[in-house]
Amino acid sequence: MKKFSHLLIKEIKELINKQLVISLVFILVIFNFIGNVTRTEIKKAMAKQKIAVLDQDQSEISRNIIGALNMANFIIEEKTGEKENVVQEIRNSNLDLLVVIPQGFGQLASSFQPAEVETYSFLRGVSIAGRSKSEVVKALLNSTNEYLSNQYLKKKIPDADPKLLKAPIKNREFVVVRDRQAEGSSGLVIGSLTAQGFILPIILLYIVIWSTQMVITAIAMEKQNKTLETLLTVPISRGSIVAAKMLSAGLVGLLAAGIYMVGFRNFFSISNIDVSNALGGATPILKQLGLTINTQGYILFGVSLFLTILFALALATILGVLAEDYRTAQSLTMPIVFLVLVPYFISLFADINTMSLPAKILVLAIPFSHPFFAMQNIMFGHMNMLWLGIAYNFLFVAVMLWWTTRIFATDRVLTMKLKWRKKKVVL
Amino acid sequence: MAPVLEVEGLKKKYGSLEALKGVSFKVEEGEIFGLIGPNGAGKTTTLRIISTLLTPTDGRVTFLGFDLKKNPEKFREKISYLPEEAGAYRNMKGIDYLEFMAKFYAADDSEAKKYVERAVAISGLGERLKDKAGTYSKGMTRKLLLARALMTKPALAILDEPTSGLDVINSLEVREMIKGFTKEGVSVLLSSHNMLEVEFLSDRVALIDRGLILDSGTPQALKEKYQASNLEIVFRRAVQ
Numbered sequence: 111m112k113k114f115s116h117l118l119i120k121e122i123k124e125l126i127n128k129q130l131v132i133s134l135v136f137i138l139v140i141f142n143f144i145g146n147v148t149r150t151e152i153k154k155a156m157a158k159q160k161i162a163v164l165d166q167d168q169s170e171i172s173r174n175i176i177g178a179l180n181m182a183n184f185i186i187e188e189k190t191g192e193k194e195n196v197v198q199e200i201r202n203s204n205l206d207l208l209v210v211i212p213q214g215f216g217q218l219a220s221s222f223q224p225a226e227v228e229t230y231s232f233l234r235g236v237s238i239a240g241r242s243k244s245e246v247v248k249a250l251l252n253s254t255n256e257y258l259s260n261q262y263l264k265k266k267i268p269d270a271d272p273k274l275l276k277a278p279i280k281n282r283e284f285v286v287v288r289d290r291q292a293e294g295s296s297g298l299v300i301g302s303l304t305a306q307g308f309i310l311p312i313i314l315l316y317i318v319i320w321s322t323q324m325v326i327t328a329i330a331m332e333k334q335n336k337t338l339e340t341l342l343t344v345p346i347s348r349g350s351i352v353a354a355k356m357l358s359a360g361l362v363g364l365l366a367a368g369i370y371m372v373g374f375r376n377f378f379s380i381s382n383i384d385v386s387n388a389l390g391g392a393t394p395i396l397k398q399l400g401l402t403i404n405t406q407g408y409i410l411f412g413v414s415l416f417l418t419i420l421f422a423l424a425l426a427t428i429l430g431v432l433a434e435d436y437r438t439a440q441s442l443t444m445p446i447v448f449l450v451l452v453p454y455f456i457s458l459f460a461d462i463n464t465m466s467l468p469a470k471i472l473v474l475a476i477p478f479s480h481p482f483f484a485m486q487n488i489m490f491g492h493m494n495m496l497w498l499g500i501a502y503n504f505l506f507v508a509v510m511l512w513w514t515t516r517i518f519a520t521d522r523v524l525t526m527k528l529k530w531r532k533k534k535v536v537l
Numbered sequence: 538m539a540p541v542l543e544v545e546g547l548k549k550k551y552g553s554l555e556a557l558k559g560v561s562f563k564v565e566e567g568e569i570f571g572l573i574g575p576n577g578a579g580k581t582t583t584l585r586i587i588s589t590l591l592t593p594t595d596g597r598v599t600f601l602g603f604d605l606k607k608n609p610e611k612f613r614e615k616i617s618y619l620p621e622e623a624g625a626y627r628n629m630k631g632i633d634y635l636e637f638m639a640k641f642y643a644a645d646d647s648e649a650k651k652y653v654e655r656a657v658a659i660s661g662l663g664e665r666l667k668d669k670a671g672t673y674s675k676g677m678t679r680k681l682l683l684a685r686a687l688m689t690k691p692a693l694a695i696l697d698e699p700t701s702g703l704d705v706i707n708s709l710e711v712r713e714m715i716k717g718f719t720k721e722g723v724s725v726l727l728s729s730h731n732m733l734e735v736e737f738l739s740d741r742v743a744l745i746d747r748g749l750i751l752d753s754g755t756p757q758a759l760k761e762k763y764q765a766s767n768l769e770i771v772f773r774r775a776v777q
Contacts, residue, residue, distance in 0.1 A: 116640050120626075127628060336624035340682075343588045344641040345613040521591045525551070 114350045121358035134369045141373030161207040164189045169216020206232040222262045292398035316370045321363025322426035322446045329430030330439030348518040356423040407488040414481040417503040421477045424510035453479035477506045541724045547596035556582045558748040571739030572728040579748040580728035584697050588618035617691035621698040627671030642689040652688045660684035676707035696727040732768040751775040
């Protein structure tokens with residue numbers, strides 16, 4: 111055990127090198143930078159913003175619209191004069207939205223005739239603040255339209271409720287999941303689940319990719335630095351060498367994925383995605399429907415994830431043995447990345463349960479797929495699918511670990527090579 | 538006295554290629570035994586089998602009474618192997634590398650410290666041991682690795698081409714290091730295609746070619762037997 115921990119510490123130290131630290135710090139800085147820029151833009155969009163209004167009508171209705179714009183967090187800079195001149199003036203200023211209420215607007219609107227308001231957006235780039243201004247103005251005009259049409263209907267049919275006239279059928283939506291039901295829209299439930307399921311696959315993706323990259327690199331570096339032969343002759347079991355490589359890679363991979371997540375968190379926190387909620391919290395409707403994960407669910411998910419990471423590490427160890435140097439090792443991570451990306455994208459954009467049988471079999475044949483769908487299976491009670499996935503991965507892990515240990519216990523650790531030329535043996 | 542190492546009828550096949558066709562020799566306690574032969578003769582394969590890196594196809598290797606197939610871990614505890622193309626961890630300081638390796642052999646920290654102190658003395662690298670191994674020249678790396686191989690006073694040090702790729706000065710220093718160490722009871726099994734080097738270092742030598750031992754004995758006895766002035770001529774005549 112002492113020798114194992116001694117080797118494990120060395121492996122971890124080797125993996126946490128200057129390049130890794132720099133790349134992780136860089137990632138944190140980049141995510142923070144993007145986060146800060148976006149946060150500033152959103153703040154700008156939410157702060158009081160200046161828009162120009164040219165009220166050529168000066169009617170009661172036009173003044174009401176300007177008043178509503180004022181209430182909607184805008185600072186109104188009222189313009190006078192000819193429209194063309196005002197447009198020219200704003201083109202040379204830093205204002206980027208002009209609302210023109212033409213003469214006769216009030217009269218047309220009050221007599222329920224088609225009336226127009228013109229909005230001019232001055233594009234000087236693509237910013238959140240610029241986009242939100244025109245959206246708010248559009249929403250205001252929609253409310254004004256709603257108000258005017260209600261007035262019209264009240265005048266024509268005084269005894270009727272305008273809202274009822276415009277939407278006589280009401281829809282009460284219910285969502286049913288197994289034996290539970292709750293009032294709400296299926297869109298809301300799916301939206302909440304998608305928001306929750308958004309983070310988990312990313313975490314999975316990064317843990318698997320980082321860990322496999324670490325272990326492949328660790329073994330390839332032993333070969334490149336010509337230290338593997340010496341290590342294999344020191345008095346420590348081959349199993350311990352494999353375990354130390356895999357465990358260190360798993361731990362450093364987990365650390366790297368964690369740092370990635372901190373970076374993501376900074377980014378997501380400004381994108382209105384609550385990470386803590388996304389990692390397990392639930393909206394009331396999800397609770398009512400039982401679409402939440404209990405302790406047993408988390409344990410099962412953990413088992414599925416653990417088996418997948420073990421499988422990835424064992425596979426990466428074998429690929430690492432095949433690699434002769436660091437460069438080959440990097441290219442050997444590609445098949446693993448591809449196999450992880452397939453279930454990742456499917457979990458984001460498709461429902462595995464509604465896929466055709468051959469496609470479903472193909473996806474589930476990839477051991478990496480199972481933890482990606484585990485949460486969904488737990489929430490929707492597809493426990494058979496979950497257990498089958500765990501059993502399938504357990505089998506794969508057992509075979510891969512046996513194979514990895516065999517490779518390290520025999521000549522193959524030195525003779526296995528990935529090369530396209532004829533095999534050459536050193537005598 | 539029983540030999541430290543006994544190799545009998547050692548065979549090794551890589552697919553259809555027969556690398557060793559029945560190699561037999563013995564290494565006595567405290568002696569330097571040299572395996573000499575050209576590239577591809579089977580020297581490295583023999584040393585790799587004895588150092589537990591490769592498994593033999595057939596034959597028997599006994600070390601201090603332990604059978605290689607049954608007790609490879611006993612071999613690893615008592616031998617020290619220096620591969621021909623070996624390196625140290627580039628990001629590790631020389632001194633840290635020695636400490637790292639020493640801890641695998643030592644029973645406790647004080648023993649590991651003794652091993653490191655011995656290695657520091659053997660290597661002669663002085664202050665440079667505080668630098669990272671990645672900054673070392675080939676000669677310095679070889680000295681570091683040789684110090685690593687000898688610091689534990691192994692029952693058998695297996696050295697594959699110990700001076701491979703070194704310049705004249707470094708080769709001389711490494712040879713002196715090896716020669717000096719057998720005085721402390723360490724047996725050495727070394728291989729080289731440099732027959733003059735082996736003649737200088739070895740108490741006894743075996744001539745190996747195409748996976749077979751052609752002859753063995755003390756350098757003097759072999760020179761007399763083949764009426765040659767050096768081992769290079771001995772080898773040429775033995776092959777003929």
